[in-house]
Amino acid sequence: xxxxxxxxxxxxxxxxxxxxxxxxxxxxxxxxxxxxxxxxxxxxxxxxxxxxxxxxxxxxxxxxxxxxxxxxxxxxxxxxxxxxxxxxxxxxxxxxxxxxxxxxxxxxxxxxxxxxxxxxxxxxxxxxxxxxxxxxxxxxxxxxxxxxxxxxxxxxxxxxxxxxxxxxxxxxxxxxxxxxxxxxxxxxxxxxxxxxxxxxxxxxxxxxxxxxxxxxxxxxxxxxxxxxxxxxxxxxxxxxxxxxxxxxxxxxxxxxxxxxxxxxxxxxxxxxxxxxxxxxxxxxxxxxxxxxxxxxxxxxxxxxxxxxxxxxxxxxxxxxxxxxxxxxxxxxxxxxxxxxxxxxxxxxxxxxxxxxxxxxxxxxxxxxxxxxxxxxxxxxx
Amino acid sequence: xxxxxxxxxxxxxxxxxxxxxxxxxxxxxxxxxxxxxxxxxxxxxxxxxxxxxxxxxxxxxxxxxxxxxxxxxxxxxxxxxxxxxxxxxxxxxxxxxxxxxxxxxxxxxxxxxxxxxxxxxxxxxxxxxxxxxxxxxxxxxxxxxxxxxxxxxxxxxxxxxxxxxxxxxxxxxxxxxxxxxxxxxxxxxxxxxxxxxxxxxxxxxxxxxxxxxxxxxxxxxxxxxxxxxxxxxxxxxxxxxxxxxxxxxxxxxxxxxxxxxxxxxxxxxxxxxxxxxxxxxxxxxxxxxxxxxxxxxxxxxxxxxxxxxxxxxxxxxxxxxxxxxxxxxxxxxxxxxxxxxxxxxxxxxxxxxxxxxxxxxxxxxxxxxxxxxxxxxxxxx
Numbered sequence: 001x002x003x004x005x006x007x008x009x010x011x012x013x014x015x016x017x018x019x020x021x022x023x024x025x026x027x028x029x030x031x032x033x034x035x036x037x038x039x040x041x042x043x044x045x046x047x048x049x050x051x052x053x054x055x056x057x058x059x060x061x062x063x064x065x066x067x068x069x070x071x072x073x074x075x076x077x078x079x080x081x082x083x084x085x086x087x088x089x090x091x092x093x094x095x096x097x098x099x100x101x102x103x104x105x106x107x108x109x110x111x112x113x114x115x116x117x118x119x120x121x122x123x124x125x126x127x128x129x130x131x132x133x134x135x136x137x138x139x140x141x142x143x144x145x146x147x148x149x150x151x152x153x154x155x156x157x158x159x160x161x162x163x164x165x166x167x168x169x170x171x172x173x174x175x176x177x178x179x180x181x182x183x184x185x186x187x188x189x190x191x192x193x194x195x196x197x198x199x200x201x202x203x204x205x206x207x208x209x210x211x212x213x214x215x216x217x218x219x220x221x222x223x224x225x226x227x228x229x230x231x232x233x234x235x236x237x238x239x240x241x242x243x244x245x246x247x248x249x250x251x252x253x254x255x256x257x258x259x260x261x262x263x264x265x266x267x268x269x270x271x272x273x274x275x276x277x278x279x280x281x282x283x284x285x286x287x288x289x290x291x292x293x294x295x296x297x298x299x300x301x302x303x304x305x306x307x308x309x310x311x312x313x314x315x316x317x318x319x320x321x322x323x324x325x326x327x328x329x330x331x332x333x334x335x336x337x338x339x340x341x342x343x344x345x346x347x348x349x350x351x352x353x354x355x356x357x358x359x360x361x362x363x364x365x366x367x368x369x370x371x372x373x374x375x376x377x378x379x380x381x
Numbered sequence: 382x383x384x385x386x387x388x389x390x391x392x393x394x395x396x397x398x399x400x401x402x403x404x405x406x407x408x409x410x411x412x413x414x415x416x417x418x419x420x421x422x423x424x425x426x427x428x429x430x431x432x433x434x435x436x437x438x439x440x441x442x443x444x445x446x447x448x449x450x451x452x453x454x455x456x457x458x459x460x461x462x463x464x465x466x467x468x469x470x471x472x473x474x475x476x477x478x479x480x481x482x483x484x485x486x487x488x489x490x491x492x493x494x495x496x497x498x499x500x501x502x503x504x505x506x507x508x509x510x511x512x513x514x515x516x517x518x519x520x521x522x523x524x525x526x527x528x529x530x531x532x533x534x535x536x537x538x539x540x541x542x543x544x545x546x547x548x549x550x551x552x553x554x555x556x557x558x559x560x561x562x563x564x565x566x567x568x569x570x571x572x573x574x575x576x577x578x579x580x581x582x583x584x585x586x587x588x589x590x591x592x593x594x595x596x597x598x599x600x601x602x603x604x605x606x607x608x609x610x611x612x613x614x615x616x617x618x619x620x621x622x623x624x625x626x627x628x629x630x631x632x633x634x635x636x637x638x639x640x641x642x643x644x645x646x647x648x649x650x651x652x653x654x655x656x657x658x659x660x661x662x663x664x665x666x667x668x669x670x671x672x673x674x675x676x677x678x679x680x681x682x683x684x685x686x687x688x689x690x691x692x693x694x695x696x697x698x699x700x701x702x703x704x705x706x707x708x709x710x711x712x713x714x715x716x717x718x719x720x721x722x723x724x725x726x727x728x729x730x731x732x733x734x735x736x737x738x739x740x741x742x743x744x745x746x747x748x749x750x751x752x753x754x755x756x757x758x759x760x761x762x
Contacts, residue, residue, distance in 0.1 A: 026407030032581075217483075241581055
């Protein structure tokens with residue numbers, strides 16, 4: 001049976017595009033050196049300020065994927081030879097370490113078992129052992145494992161020191177009600193195809209006053225200083241991803257209409273519901289402290305997650321597999337861009353797939369457990 | 382009188398999006414790590430091969446604006462300290478020189494009067510004077526002045542030497558029937574929002590076997606070696622600009638359905654027609670050897686091109702002004718993405734605007750001259 005409606009994606013980026021976004025993307029192009037674009041861009045910036053709850057203009061958008069903004073962070077806030085601590089507990093932590101080494105930082109890796117969250121005390125200890133440390137590079141949501149690193153706690157350690165806390169929040173921004181200024185984060189990286197529900201190709205870089213004082217001249221395409229000067233005035237140094245900027249305005253409006261507190265609450269509810277559903281089906285949640293952006297699952301012994309994925313795909317539901325050393329060991333269900341009422345679909349596909357390979361449970365058990373968990377929250381909402 | 386249908390853009394990027402492209406952009410997103418994307422991406426690559434008339438797989442696409450691919454050229458084909466000649470005859474030539482200096486190349490600037498095309502003999506002489514020269518950086522179409530640099534002639538000089546000819550073809554690729562392999566070019570840069578008629582955010586980088594042998598390890602986000610390995614297999618190192626890749630497949634189909642010979646012929650006709658129309662209206666073509674991608678115009682003494690632009694804009698027609706030191710001195714009309722039958726619109730707006738400020742000529746003279754010029758070509762087509 002081929003799915004009548006085609007594929008539904010529950011992958012941690014890209015995520016489903018809402019009609020409001022698709023409508024913007026389908027519009028005729030406008031020129032970027034016009035009052036019309038400038039106005040739209042400045043409006044987008046105002047909305048982004050509301051999203052991150054900051055008064056300052058310390059952020060920029062790049063025409064690149066999220067990795068581009070990670071590269072920008074390494075190049076713009078650190079000089080060659082600077083020592084940094086990279087928290088490596090997944091594929092994206094590895095990316096921080098690789099980027100640091102590529103651009104000649106001295107990288108001290110703080111290894112974290114994949115699936116675990118970093119212990120803030122371990123970071124504090126390592127900073128003390130490396131008094132010349134200039135920065136800590138970490139993920140908020142390490143989407144390869146589904147773990148959440150408590151960046152707010154890390155900021156308590158770094159905020160009154162010379163250490164910059166650089167947070168890859170690509171799968172956290174727009175999910176968590178992040179308050180980078182209030183929390184004391186220094187650099188925050190975001191990406192369009194995650195909770196902003198846009199196609200990939202636009203990245204965001206927010207930074208603190210402390211980080212701003214360290215700005216270097218190491219990049220041309222990702223030159224934060226130059227871009228900041230232009231973007232504050234509603235322009236960009238190079239041609240912006242025009243249609244994605246216009247669509248970001250729409251996506252920020254969608255998020256702010258709901259309100260970031262409620263957005264986070266929605267994701268918390270989905271995450272809690274998914275956790276209980278997964279467990280009642282006899283599967284396990286992989287991360288110790290799960291990010292609310294996605295649910296990462298280990299199937300019971302003898303069940304190949306790749307078989308499960310293929311089987312769900314036949315029902316028209318795409319979830320993600322494992323990456324790096326977790327390939328073939330886990331599968332991941334994204335919540336990003338999803339509504340509470342979307343998850344019964346992915347759970348139903350999972351239940352049918354588990355059943356078809358002989359796993360025993362009463363059909364509907366997962367969905368039922370999910371509904372029980374979200375029910376009081378929905379009532380309150 | 383406000384234009385009933387809104388704005389029509391005749392700017393040298395971004396250019397109007399065709400309905401076929403807008404339809405693709407409005408589609409629901411697909412995941413990039415899927416057989417579906419892989420197939421579409423490999424198909425796009427096959428079409429691109431046809432476009433550049435090459436059998437080899439030596440090209441990649443980046444999620445960035447064109448400047449990103451220029452940065453990639455400087456970082457991936459040259460090492461720190463390498464000496465290069467930058468042909469500087471406009472704003473984009475300046476960009477080459479800036480990029481070279483930023484990434485610690487030794488840049489020898491070959492200054493060309495803005496509006497003039499580089500003399501191949503001057504390049505040959507400068508290479509001889511600098512036997513340690515590793516590359517020549519040049520524009521094909523310098524869109525800030527509208528001049529075309531004869532890159533085919535430059536390749537005759539560099540092709541049997543150790544010098545790489547690096548061509549910013551951002552406003553030439555998809556207009557000229559470029560044959561980089563046959564001509565002997567070494568690096569060719571393209572951008573989505575020009576003759577590919579897409580939104581900005583996707584860039585292209587083609588390179589020769591000679592250039593491939595020089596590949597360095599100087600960039601992470603723009604790592605050509607790594608991307609090439611992945612992209613040959615239908616994947617990318619980092620999240621690609623999914624929707625722009627899918628739309629590029631459509632745009633390449635549009636170009637190849639017409640055929641690149643006919644595409645170039647269409648642009649030649651438009652360029653010739655515009656030249657004659659502009660002259661019959663008593664205005665001057667700025668560049669000595671105009672690129673067929675756009676028409677760059679100097680109004681007669683006493684007529685402010687910015688006034689003209691504003692007046693045309695009131696009629697719903699947007700053309701571009703001058704950049705850098707040409708600001709307020711010229712205006713530029715793009716042909717990219719346009720059909721022969723589109724130009725009477727921009728000429729009509731120009732005629733009405735000239736008339737309204739008292740310039741004397743018979744209304745319709747420009748359009749008439751344009752039609753006379755394109756008429757035999759249209760018959761042949």
